[in-house]
Amino acid sequence: MSWKEFLMSFVGAVVSVILIIILSTQSGVSAAGKAPKCLTVEQVKSATEGMNKCLTIFGGGVYDFSMAKKWDLTGHVGGHLCGKEYSKEVIEEGPHKLAVIDKFYFTKVCGAVENTIPAGIKINWFRLSAYLSLVFFVLNFATCFAMPWGKFPEPWKGSRPGKDKSDFLGAFPWTHWHKVWAWLAIFTLGVHGLLGFAGVLFGKWY
Numbered sequence: 001m002s003w004k005e006f007l008m009s010f011v012g013a014v015v016s017v018i019l020i021i022i023l024s025t026q027s028g029v030s031a032a033g034k035a036p037k038c039l040t041v042e043q044v045k046s047a048t049e050g051m052n053k054c055l056t057i058f059g060g061g062v063y064d065f066s067m068a069k070k071w072d073l074t075g076h077v078g079g080h081l082c083g084k085e086y087s088k089e090v091i092e093e094g095p096h097k098l099a100v101i102d103k104f105y106f107t108k109v110c111g112a113v114e115n116t117i118p119a120g121i122k123i124n125w126f127r128l129s130a131y132l133s134l135v136f137f138v139l140n141f142a143t144c145f146a147m148p149w150g151k152f153p154e155p156w157k158g159s160r161p162g163k164d165k166s167d168f169l170g171a172f173p174w175t176h177w178h179k180v181w182a183w184l185a186i187f188t189l190g191v192h193g194l195l196g197f198a199g200v201l202f203g204k205w206y
Helices: 003-027 041-045 088-092 098-104 125-142 175-202
Strands: 055-058 061-064 105-109
Touching (some): 041 055, 125 175
């Protein structure tokens, strides 16, 4: 492989992976990025008709459950309605922790002192798998024995079969990691694809 072919292949591959990351980042942008500075209690109550959103209030904050699993414009599991204000106790009655609603934060209630749920540590597995795939792919590409700097000694080049002093010198010492990075890239890309497919089927949950 010549340097020109290598650079063209490498740039094309990196651009493709970067586009995947950009698209996943854009799909992961929450509604908060487009939210108004605040909403009144009356606006929250009428959001199902006026905004086509299922909004609720907690601790001075407005939460958008329109895209949440098991929520729709009629509410949640037949008991919790949109446009209502819920207490900490009501939220914790479900089979989940209080912080489960943090990712659905939309905006604040106008005139209210916010007491929203601490974000804690959250991992976007879809985005993380994309970044890891990019890292492993670059390492896989860089350690490939076909690269100009990473040629393996060829056993037929010497005076006798096997490695000897007449073989090609200057073999890249990291080429034995090539298959490791290749399998890691395949694995993380597989996870990335499964998360994306699950997000299409079940809504964004990762």
